[in-house]
Amino acid sequence: MSSLESPTPPGPAGPGPGVLAVDVGGTDMKAAVIDQGGNLHGLVRVPSPHDDERPGDVVVDQVAVLAREYATSYPHVELRALGLVVPGLVDDAAGVGLFASNFGWHDYPFGERVREATGLPVAFGHDVSAAGVAEMRAGAGLGANDAVVLIIGTGIAGAVFCEGRPVRAGGYAGELGHAQVPGGFPCACGALGCLETVGSAGAIARRYNLRTGRTVSGAKAVLAASQAGDADACEIWSDAVSALAFSICQLVAMIGTETVILGGGLAQAGSALLDPLGKEIEERLSFLRVPRLKTSVLGQDAGLIGAALRARDLVEKRR
Ligand SMILES: [Zn+2]
Structure with missing residues (x-):
């Protein structure tokens, strides 16, 4: 991710704990580190992994790879939690992806699996819902x-x-x-x-x-x-x-x-x-x-910023 390491202009997510945010879309998966000032670093967009046999596991594997790369590339940002948002029907509270027609998972426990794979506390949610929360807290709403x-x-x-x-x-x-x-x-x-x-x-x-x-x-x-x-x-x-x-x-x-x-x-x-x-x-x-x-106001980054805000909420409730 060396070509994408320059920080973007300050603060769309506002101040708070440093977190890792991942927004899985039907085509692309986006990820970034959000620092304590709310700046996005190392924003990457990679093709969303699809696997008919293990549709949830393959996403978790990719998230774990990204988490390791970010931890190495941004040692100065203490990552307190990871926010992951996905499309389809989602039970945020249970951390479960109920169904997504374009991936094929059913009742997949993303929250638990990503926590096991990364060692980070995980806030899990729905992509559009998270984008909406981001617009309400930091955008047009x-x-x-x-x-x-x-x-x-x-x-x-x-x-x-x-x-x-x-x-x-x-x-x-x-x-x-x-x-x-x-x-x-x-x-x-x-x-x-x-x-x-x-x-x-x-x-x-x-x-x-x-x-x-x-x-x-x-x-x-x-x-x-x-x-x-x-x-x-x-x-x-x-x-x-x-x-x-x-x-x-x-x-x-x-x-x-x-x-x-x-x-x-x-x-x-x-x-x-x-x-x-x-x-x-x-x-x-x-x-x-x-x-x-x-x-x-946040456009295509709304889901990613929403994932970051969810992760920060998780950290702040635990304090
Ligand atoms: Zn319809």
Whole structure:
């Protein structure tokens, strides 16, 4: 990791104990040391290990290798704990990865296994939930109490906060991508009409390709086509905005969401997404409070910083 050893600018995680953070994504796994000042060091991105026979063990092995390398490369940072976050269904409190379709583990005890493999206390959690906590404590959600962080990419995942507290429900809260919306399509999850079949970046590109017979690489190209006046692109973009507005209004009515933080690839559209979305939400709500829409401040590092914050919480509770 010699080429990646220069420290990044100060402090996204704020002051606290030194920890090691690992964020396992479907494609890439990211890791970094977070020092006592909240600076990230040695940020690495490596392909996430996949093994059909031992899908959990292979991740633990990779984490153990990284932990040894960091301990050697950063002897001046005392690592007090390790924060690990993974996708799928996760039981944070039990330290168990319940299920992840793109890895194949079932009820795998990550917390225990990583602790055995590294000798460090381990804080384990869900990637999007951890990213949400990071946004609330160190990003776009600072000062908000009732908020939802929506990560919109290939699919849609959410982190829900009510009265300042994360709502986890044993791993089942925040699955907004699989809530039904009007005009939704059959979903890979087996249900019909899920939000992510219309409102995700993946759906926008897929629907455009299907409808036009052309092949665009992603939602960004569909947005560009819509801005150039392509009627199909305009309709598909507007369907996505309507579906997202529908689901956000449901949240507002149910739990009084006051702030919606948008992350993931689609949020990079900025005002091309936020302006029509905000307008449609406002039109749909009567007396209810219209939520503030914001884009993620921590971006792709949110999950990693969230993993670090979880690890620090573990250390600080033990003091
Ligand atoms: Zn679904």
